[in-house]
Amino acid sequence: MKKIAIFAGDGIGPEIVAAARQVLDAVDQAAHLGLHCTEGLVGGAALDASDDPLPVASLQLAMAADAVILGAVGGPRWDAYPPAKRPEQGLLRLRKGLDLYANLRPAQIFPQLLDASPLRPELVRDVDILVVRELTGDIYFGQPRGLEVVDGKRRGFNTMVYDEDEIRRIAHVAFRAAQGRRKQLCSVDKANVLETTRLWREVVTEVARDYPDVQLSHMYVDNAAMQLIRAPAQFDVLLTGNMFGDILSDEASQLTGSIGMLPSASLGEGRAMYEPIHGSAPDIAGQDKANPLATILSVAMMLRHSFHAESWAQRVEAAVQRVLDQGLRTADIAAPGASVIGTKAMGAAVVNALSLKDQ
Ligand code: IPM
Ligand code: MN
Numbered sequence: 001m002k003k004i005a006i007f008a009g010d011g012i013g014p015e016i017v018a019a020a021r022q023v024l025d026a027v028d029q030a031a032h033l034g035l036h037c038t039e040g041l042v043g044g045a046a047l048d049a050s051d052d053p054l055p056v057a058s059l060q061l062a063m064a065a066d067a068v069i070l071g072a073v074g075g076p077r078w079d080a081y082p083p084a085k086r087p088e089q090g091l092l093r094l095r096k097g098l099d100l101y102a103n104l105r106p107a108q109i110f111p112q113l114l115d116a117s118p119l120r121p122e123l124v125r126d127v128d129i130l131v132v133r134e135l136t137g138d139i140y141f142g143q144p145r146g147l148e149v150v151d152g153k154r155r156g157f158n159t160m161v162y163d164e165d166e167i168r169r170i171a172h173v174a175f176r177a178a179q180g181r182r183k184q185l186c187s188v189d190k191a192n193v194l195e196t197t198r199l200w201r202e203v204v205t206e207v208a209r210d211y212p213d214v215q216l217s218h219m220y221v222d223n224a225a226m227q228l229i230r231a232p233a234q235f236d237v238l239l240t241g242n243m244f245g246d247i248l249s250d251e252a253s254q255l256t257g258s259i260g261m262l263p264s265a266s267l268g269e270g271r272a273m274y275e276p277i278h279g280s281a282p283d284i285a286g287q288d289k290a291n292p293l294a295t296i297l298s299v300a301m302m303l304r305h306s307f308h309a310e311s312w313a314q315r316v317e318a319a320v321q322r323v324l325d326q327g328l329r330t331a332d333i334a335a336p337g338a339s340v341i342g343t344k345a346m347g348a349a350v351v352n353a354l355s356l357k358d359q
Contacts (some may be wrong), residue, residue: 002307004037005065007058007094010044010087011280012290012343013071019292019347020069020299023316023354027303030356031312038065042094043073043087043280053090059097067306068098068273071295072280083147096136100266100273101166102173103133103245104301107252107262112324116257116333119229124255126233130181131252132174133245135266137166138196140242160196162241164203171207173267174239178214184236186217188224188244200241221248228252249277260291260332263298265305272306274298288342291330293320296350319353326353 006021008014021037028035040058047053053073062068073087083089094100107129114121142159149155171187178185187204189197201218208216219227221244227234228248232255240248253259259278266273276294284290297320304313328349334340341349 001034001036003065004035005061005068006037006039007042007070009042009071009073010075011072011282011285013280015343016290016292016295017071019343020295022347023296023350024299026351026354026356027312042090044075044078046090053087054093062094067302070273070275074280075282098271099268101136102170102267103135104265105131105249105277107256109256110324113257113333117255127255129235129252130177131238131245131249132177134170134241137162138242162196167200167203168207171204174237175211175214178237182236183214185214186219186235187239188219188221190221258332260294262294263301265301274302288344289331290343291332292343292347319350322353323349
């Protein structure tokens with residue numbers, strides 16, 4: 001039996017997770033994976049229920065699971081909560097608690113959606129980028145941090161910090177990923193200004209000696225942000241720290257037309273969590289409007305990385321391609337004036353496109 005912990009979270013989370021769950025259940029039935037799913041609370045949903053964005057029971061559920069599926073967390077309802085009690089803290093503590101240091105965020109073009117990209121088709125046609133984002137360090141977790149009043153003036157402060165072991169282990173993940181792709185790794189830093197990322201560049205360069213077949217380059221983050229728009233097809237694997245990766249992966253998602261299409265895997269030693277890279281979209285929550293495809297593609301990543309069911313991962317991905325070929329679109333990926341379907345219908349369409357009946 002394989003245990004899956006499911007945290008739907010807030011906003012559109014429950015809807016996209018329900019759609020992805022249908023796909024997962026269908027695959028499980030056909031492939032006899034023996035999955036056992038248990039639901040837990042995280043984020044605002046957990047705050048409402050227990051005043052804690054990651055209750056002990058939720059962390060335990062995640063720790064005991066072979067894989068975690070997460071929808072999204074956060075929303076305006078909890079905006080006034082103090083920093084330690086924001087919904088986002090539930091997600092961050094989950095990542096940290098499971099030591100999920102390697103966040104894989106593929107940004108691939110769906111040819112059917114070329115026109116949905118804000119960039120010209122010829123610029124994005126060949127885009128196939130994997131952002132490898134460090135996920136448990138950097139300014140997200142560095143101490144000291146806080147808000148204080150000094151001499152009557154308010155001050156906020158955070159600490160950007162990485163030690164060499166943290167850099168080394170994520171660098172190895174990125175180099176290995178590059179070996180399985182086009183063997184080009186671009187490491188992103190701000191080594192001209194920040195000591196933390198100067199160390200980053202040094203350590204990544206050291207790790208490169210173990211991977212003579214991978215071509216390593218370094219790029220300052222400001223230039224990387226520009227190059228992603230100017231000539232995005234130049235990138236294969238982009239290796240980033242936590243903060244830069246947060247920003248650049250949102251930017252990369254726009255090349256593909258919609259952030260609603262991009263899945264992610266967060267991997268540690270033997271543990272893993274799968275979530276769409278988008279947020280909780282409170283403005284459309286509960287209206288059956290959200291695009292569930294990023295979550296469904298995250299399920300495919302789970303089948304691949306956690307359950308070594310590569311052929312099933314590919315079948316789910318092919319089913320997504322098929323519904324796009326059929327012209328089915330949620331609002332975020334529809335051309336102006338084109339007809340749209342809802343979250344549930346999109347989930348059902350993917351289940352259909354799996355064509356499991358011919359098994
Ligand atoms: C993401 C999100 C999270 C992050 C938030 C919700 C804490 O933006 O997964 O990219 O900043 O990592
Ligand atoms: Mn983000």
